[in-house]
Amino acid sequence: MSGRTIMTGNQAVAEAVRLARTEVVAAYPITPQTVIVEKLAEMVDSGLLDAEFIRVESEHSALAAVYGSAVAGKRSFTATSSHGLLYMYEMIWWVANARVPLVMVVVTRTIGPPWNIHTDHTDLLTMRDSGWIIAMAENVQEAFDLTINGFRISEEVSLPYTAGMDAFQLSHTSEVVDLLEQQYVDEFLPERRQSYVFGEEAFTVGCIGPNEYTARLRKDTFEALKNTEKVVDKVSREYEEITGRNCGLLEEYRLDDAEYAVVMMGAWSGDAKDAIDELRKESLPIGLLKLRYIRPMPYKKIQKLLDGKQVLVLDRDCSMGAGGILGVEVKNCVEATNIIAGIGGIDVGVDDFIKMFRVFSEGKLEVEKNGVYWWPPEIYDKGMR
Amino acid sequence: MEVKESILLSGNPSCQGCPHSLGLRALGLALDDPVVIIPAGCSTIVAGIHPKATINAPVLHVPFASAPAVASGIASAFRREGKKKQIVVWMGDGGADIGFATISGAAVRNEDIIVIVSDNEAYMNTGIQSSGTTFWKAKTTTSPTGKSEERKDLAAIMLMHRVPYVATASVGYLPDFINKLEKAKKIRGFRFIQLHSPCPPGWRFDSSKTVEIARMAVKCGAWILWEFDGKLSFSPASRPYKDKMKRTGLTEYLRAQGRFKGIDDSDIETIEKNIDMQWKFLEAFENF
Ligand code: SF4
Numbered sequence: 001m002s003g004r005t006i007m008t009g010n011q012a013v014a015e016a017v018r019l020a021r022t023e024v025v026a027a028y029p030i031t032p033q034t035v036i037v038e039k040l041a042e043m044v045d046s047g048l049l050d051a052e053f054i055r056v057e058s059e060h061s062a063l064a065a066v067y068g069s070a071v072a073g074k075r076s077f078t079a080t081s082s083h084g085l086l087y088m089y090e091m092i093w094w095v096a097n098a099r100v101p102l103v104m105v106v107v108t109r110t111i112g113p114p115w116n117i118h119t120d121h122t123d124l125l126t127m128r129d130s131g132w133i134i135a136m137a138e139n140v141q142e143a144f145d146l147t148i149n150g151f152r153i154s155e156e157v158s159l160p161y162t163a164g165m166d167a168f169q170l171s172h173t174s175e176v177v178d179l180l181e182q183q184y185v186d187e188f189l190p191e192r193r194q195s196y197v198f199g200e201e202a203f204t205v206g207c208i209g210p211n212e213y214t215a216r217l218r219k220d221t222f223e224a225l226k227n228t229e230k231v232v233d234k235v236s237r238e239y240e241e242i243t244g245r246n247c248g249l250l251e252e253y254r255l256d257d258a259e260y261a262v263v264m265m266g267a268w269s270g271d272a273k274d275a276i277d278e279l280r281k282e283s284l285p286i287g288l289l290k291l292r293y294i295r296p297m298p299y300k301k302i303q304k305l306l307d308g309k310q311v312l313v314l315d316r317d318c319s320m321g322a323g324g325i326l327g328v329e330v331k332n333c334v335e336a337t338n339i340i341a342g343i344g345g346i347d348v349g350v351d352d353f354i355k356m357f358r359v360f361s362e363g364k365l366e367v368e369k370n371g372v373y374w375w376p377p378e379i380y381d382k383g384m385r
Numbered sequence: 386m387e388v389k390e391s392i393l394l395s396g397n398p399s400c401q402g403c404p405h406s407l408g409l410r411a412l413g414l415a416l417d418d419p420v421v422i423i424p425a426g427c428s429t430i431v432a433g434i435h436p437k438a439t440i441n442a443p444v445l446h447v448p449f450a451s452a453p454a455v456a457s458g459i460a461s462a463f464r465r466e467g468k469k470k471q472i473v474v475w476m477g478d479g480g481a482d483i484g485f486a487t488i489s490g491a492a493v494r495n496e497d498i499i500v501i502v503s504d505n506e507a508y509m510n511t512g513i514q515s516s517g518t519t520f521w522k523a524k525t526t527t528s529p530t531g532k533s534e535e536r537k538d539l540a541a542i543m544l545m546h547r548v549p550y551v552a553t554a555s556v557g558y559l560p561d562f563i564n565k566l567e568k569a570k571k572i573r574g575f576r577f578i579q580l581h582s583p584c585p586p587g588w589r590f591d592s593s594k595t596v597e598i599a600r601m602a603v604k605c606g607a608w609i610l611w612e613f614d615g616k617l618s619f620s621p622a623s624r625p626y627k628d629k630m631k632r633t634g635l636t637e638y639l640r641a642q643g644r645f646k647g648i649d650d651s652d653i654e655t656i657e658k659n660i661d662m663q664w665k666f667l668e669a670f671e672n673f
């Protein structure tokens with residue numbers, strides 16, 4: 001399959017994994033990621049994808065298994081969501097500290113209790129400090145593109161890569177998507193490279209070492225992830241030359257002449273753009289800075305782009321006791337107001353954004369004492385019982 | 386005659402009389418070209434501290450509960466390359482407790498790996514805490530007055546996974562262990578060996594007595610050597626003790642270990658009954 005078609009985010013990711021000539025897939029199903037796993041299993045069974053599919057018994061084992069196949073030199077993929085991600089958390093850190101390239105898609109879903117299968121971004125952002133490269137898609141096309149980009153970038157810097165996409169809004173929603181033809185993917189994605197391959201020579205990986213050795217490795221990883229900024233720039237430019245689509249670290253939307261800037265990530269950015277279009281009609285000078293990558297976080301670029309603007313950061317996630325996670329991040333480089341909204345999959349549509357942005361631009365957003373504004377206020381005021 | 390080099394190099398940092406050292410040495414004698422996956426445990430240390438390594442093979446250290454899953458991924462990678470190396474998971478009873486779902490999952494998938502649980506009947510690397518295979522009445526730091534529950538029979542549980550090869554072995558009978566590895570290496574699919582590994586500091590006996598204690602366990606029937614390769618059979622060293630009258634030295638076995646200090650005759654009677662039951666259970670499978 002190639003060319004323009006209509007499919008859900010889950011299907012598009014599976015197609016990207018196939019086109020990347022992934023050799024090993026291990027995954028455990030969890031709503032709303034399940035379709036990715038099923039599609040890939042089908043592709044392997046039917047011979048459409050020449051790969052091994054490992055039907056593991058848990059997410060911890062899913063990432064452990066692809067760690068094994070990746071460390072032994074094979075392009076490897078897994079996908080998960082929410083509690084599955086938390087269940088594999090130990091392996092998340094291990095894989096990054098071991099500097100093994102592989103790709104995982106996280107379909108972002110609320111963490112319980114209460115049980116909730118709808119989107120928010122806290123699950124993906126629990127990976128923030130681990131050493132993974134973390135991207136987030138706005139639409140099905142980006143979910144596809146980032147997955148392909150992920151293999152390339154991960155293998156170039158020897159760090160694992162994750163792309164997030166919102167539960168249901170992308171995973172289960174059909175959109176028009178341009179699938180890349182195999183020959184272009186092959187051109188873009190050279191044969192797998194990695195800093196070491198396990199299994200041939202008698203050497204030991206991961207053994208106990210002096211503390212200084214651990215400290216040095218951490219600094220190496222830190223710097224490698226920082227440097228990934230340049231690699232994302234380079235790779236996304238190359239990808240743009242082939243596809244005409246940019247998947248760089250940031251996307252600016254009507255930001256140039258904006259006095260008010262909204263910062264956010266994920267599927268709801270699309271509705272925010274529509275809201276901005278509406279407000280622009282009323283001559284409100286507002287624009288958007290979409291974060292496509294959370295790690296590496298291009299602080300300097302963000303600072304430059306937001307300098308002199310009134311900044312509103314929208315979070316669909318929360319760092320308990322601190323604020324919205326993106327809010328905390330962006331405040332590293334500019335002053336910003338922070339709204340937390342859409343938690344637990346609450347719908348936030350164009351009208352909500354219009355309301356939010358208007359109140360913000362009028363300076364009427366009553367930030368609570370703790371510096372964060374929870375939207376929409378009526379939910380929190382009434383106190384559901 | 387070709388003399389194989391041991392894969393375990395001298396000067397490794399294990400305790401004196403460490404059963405893992407014995408087991409790893411035997412492993413190297415039996416397998417030609419293994420890669421070894423080690424989850425957290427005593428063997429993490431036995432394998433050496435950077436920049437020194439004591440196992441002369443590719444060794445991958447992995448998180449506690451993950452080893453058979455990592456090995457599954459490696460097996461997939463090797464298969465795609467047509468690489469024939471034996472993939473060995475070398476773990477303890479701790480790894481087998483915390484990672485049981487992982488062992489079970491790999492067995493169910495019939496992964497082409499050998500899982501060896503070197504069972505010293507407690508979590509030794511953290512300082513002797515009770516595990517699923519800790520003997521009833523054995524004192525550990527988390528069962529200071531003696532463990533109040535029976536041990537689980539891990540090998541029998543693995544047998545129920547319908548995998549091609551399951552065996553028990555003992556560091557007191559290394560030729561038997563080597564034979565079993567030789568057999569296992571010719572079989573494809575999931576192979577499991579539970580190696581009985583008496584641990585001097587953990588069981589409180591003198592470090593010169595590891596082999597002696599291991600043999601006492603077999604002679605009194607408390608540790609039974611058997612293998613399943615399509616059919617279950619008792620191994621030569623254990624075969625005589627099918628006859629209950631031939632089993633000897635249970636009291637001596639228990640009294641030789643500090644961890645059983647203070648057990649009385651009625652406890653020993655109970656242990657004997659449990660041992661009888663274990664034999665009957667396995668005999669039922671032998672005759673199946
Ligand atoms: S505690 Fe026991 S098993 Fe662990 S290294 Fe020492 S002797 Fe070996």
Ligand SMILES: [Mg+2]
Nearest residue numbers: 477478507509
């Ligand atoms: Mg142990």
